[in-house]
Amino acid sequence: MNANPASAHGVPTSAASGSVGGQGSWLVAIVVAVATFMEVLDTTIANVALRYIAGSLAISIDEASWVVTTYLVANAVALTASSFLAKLLGRKTFFLACLVLFTASSILCGLAWSIQSLLFFRILQGLGGGGMVPVSQSILADSFPPQKRGQAFALFGIAVVVAPVVGPTLGGYISDNYSWHWCFLINGPVGLVSMALVFMLIREPRAATEERRKLREQGFRFDTIGFLLVATFLGALEVILDRGQQDDWFASNFVISFAIASGLAFALMIPWEIRHRNPVVDIRMVFTRQFGSCFVVMLATGAILIATTQVLPQLLQENFGYTAMWAGLVLSPGGLITMIMMIVVGRLSGQVQPKYLIAIGAFVIALAMYNLTNLYGALDFWFFARSRMYIGIGLPLIFIPITTASYEGIPTDKTDQASALINVARNAGGSIGVSLAQNVLAHREQFHQSRLVEHIIPSNAQYQETLQQVINYFIAHGSSPETARGQALAWIGQQVQVQASMLAYVDVFWTLMVISSATVVLAMILRKVKLGDAVAVAH
Numbered sequence: 001m002n003a004n005p006a007s008a009h010g011v012p013t014s015a016a017s018g019s020v021g022g023q024g025s026w027l028v029a030i031v032v033a034v035a036t037f038m039e040v041l042d043t044t045i046a047n048v049a050l051r052y053i054a055g056s057l058a059i060s061i062d063e064a065s066w067v068v069t070t071y072l073v074a075n076a077v078a079l080t081a082s083s084f085l086a087k088l089l090g091r092k093t094f095f096l097a098c099l100v101l102f103t104a105s106s107i108l109c110g111l112a113w114s115i116q117s118l119l120f121f122r123i124l125q126g127l128g129g130g131g132m133v134p135v136s137q138s139i140l141a142d143s144f145p146p147q148k149r150g151q152a153f154a155l156f157g158i159a160v161v162v163a164p165v166v167g168p169t170l171g172g173y174i175s176d177n178y179s180w181h182w183c184f185l186i187n188g189p190v191g192l193v194s195m196a197l198v199f200m201l202i203r204e205p206r207a208a209t210e211e212r213r214k215l216r217e218q219g220f221r222f223d224t225i226g227f228l229l230v231a232t233f234l235g236a237l238e239v240i241l242d243r244g245q246q247d248d249w250f251a252s253n254f255v256i257s258f259a260i261a262s263g264l265a266f267a268l269m270i271p272w273e274i275r276h277r278n279p280v281v282d283i284r285m286v287f288t289r290q291f292g293s294c295f296v297v298m299l300a301t302g303a304i305l306i307a308t309t310q311v312l313p314q315l316l317q318e319n320f321g322y323t324a325m326w327a328g329l330v331l332s333p334g335g336l337i338t339m340i341m342m343i344v345v346g347r348l349s350g351q352v353q354p355k356y357l358i359a360i361g362a363f364v365i366a367l368a369m370y371n372l373t374n375l376y377g378a379l380d381f382w383f384f385a386r387s388r389m390y391i392g393i394g395l396p397l398i399f400i401p402i403t404t405a406s407y408e409g410i411p412t413d414k415t416d417q418a419s420a421l422i423n424v425a426r427n428a429g430g431s432i433g434v435s436l437a438q439n440v441l442a443h444r445e446q447f448h449q450s451r452l453v454e455h456i457i458p459s460n461a462q463y464q465e466t467l468q469q470v471i472n473y474f475i476a477h478g479s480s481p482e483t484a485r486g487q488a489l490a491w492i493g494q495q496v497q498v499q500a501s502m503l504a505y506v507d508v509f510w511t512l513m514v515i516s517s518a519t520v521v522l523a524m525i526l527r528k529v530k531l532g533d534a535v536a537v538a539h
Contacts, residue, residue, distance in 0.1 A: 032095075356523075
């Protein structure tokens with residue numbers, strides 16, 4: 001019998017040395033998936049609690065929305081430094097430090113006494129969470145050989161894809177029935193258990209330890225200028241995307257200032273990072289055919305995942321009268337389908353080329369978006385639930401293969417960089433998707449309203465007929481003719497607004513369908529990768 005469990009499974013030493021082998025590798029995968037689930041959950045759980053936060057802290061909804069913005073900005077900043085810090089401190093040490101910071105700041109968010117304290121603790125929470133997710137992927141990539149990574153990333157994918165779906169439902173339920181404070185406090189016990197398990201189970205890869213020793217001997221220094229440029233670019237971009245619609249985009253000096261800062265940082269970042277010997281972010285990876293295509297596909301995937309997660313509940317609450325909890329529950333069947341599909345795709349990933357799985361997944365999502373363009377006022381709960389279930393089938397077909405394919409041809413000393421960049425793509429894509437959806441919604445609603453109002457004129461026979469029918473309805477219910485006419489005009493005006501809103505949501509789904517369709521084409525650019533025999537998740 002071979003004493004080395006890594007070699008017994010055909011695992012290269014460099015890959016396996018970071019795991020505990022066999023069943024232990026799956027315990028590691030579960031632990032990092034739970035930690036990742038917590039972090040991703042906090043990107044959406046606070047969204048539905050904003051009005052409760054505003055009421056409790058005696059602030060406006062606009063001020064409360066900074067609770068979301070500060071987290072996203074801190075998250076983006078932490079992602080840029082995660083690769084270097086993981087190399088300098090060691091993945092286990094850095095992961096534990098991030099987990100401690102995230103858990104402690106989550107508890108402090110729940111105990112916050114003012115908006116200033118809450119925003120400060122949310123920044124700390126975003127910094128801890130932003131460093132945690134890419135290192136989670138690196139730990140999985142080094143704990144499993146290439147042919148088994150699909151199975152490991154399936155578990156990780158459940159956390160990343162299902163958490164944003166669970167967030168609005170859980171946040172709505174907690175806020176409605178308990179207190180918004182518990183949206184943050186629930187991370188406390190889960191974080192403490194995760195810390196103990198990480199400390200006991202995760203071991204540092206021998207190759208990473210040796211690399212860290214060599215880097216210290218060589219006087220490896222942090223790319224401070226590169227970090228500041230990348231952090232400024234991403235942080236300012238997050239602020240623009242998150243606040244643009246509320247502040248009327250470039251009509252606001254605030255947005256213009258951040259746009260200038262982001263543009264300048266980006267212009268300086270590219271030449272600096274390309275020429276630097278040890279860049280904080282290896283930009284050159286994005287310009288390769290394989291990883292660059294994966295990066296763009298992940299941008300699109302993040303946009304579709306987060307945009308649909310926000311737009312569907314918003315549609316149901318604004319136009320169909322759903323509560324926050326019931327709007328969140330519409331997403332739940334899709335979350336269950338996603339979990340099942342993650343396991344299925346995890347098995348398929350070792351047998352089918354990633355490019356084909358991605359193309360099929362993007363096509364399924366495009367069909368789901370097309371289905372949602374058939375909106376009208378009498379649609380029931382299950383129409384929207386089924387649409388979300390279709391999306392739940394497609395997303396795993398993209399997420400697992402693209403995560404696996406992004407590591408194809410990447411040397412072991414670049415896996416942290418790859419993880420950071422892929423997570424930047426997912427986070428930035430989510431912000432871009434939400435911003436694009438809200439922008440399309442606002443402008444197209446104005447467009448449709450102006451076109452519909454063109455038909456509400458005295459010379460339009462259909463309008464006059466409708467007006468008379470509505471007047472007669474209100475008269476039959478006890479209103480005087482004069483009062484009934486005012487009520488009828490108000491009702492028609494309300495219907496115009498409702499119809500304009502519905503048509504604008506249709507345009508949003510058309511836009512997301514175009515993005516999904518483009519992803520089908522982009523998937524075919526990917527190279528074919530070497531496939532291995534997949535193993536069951538229960539291995």
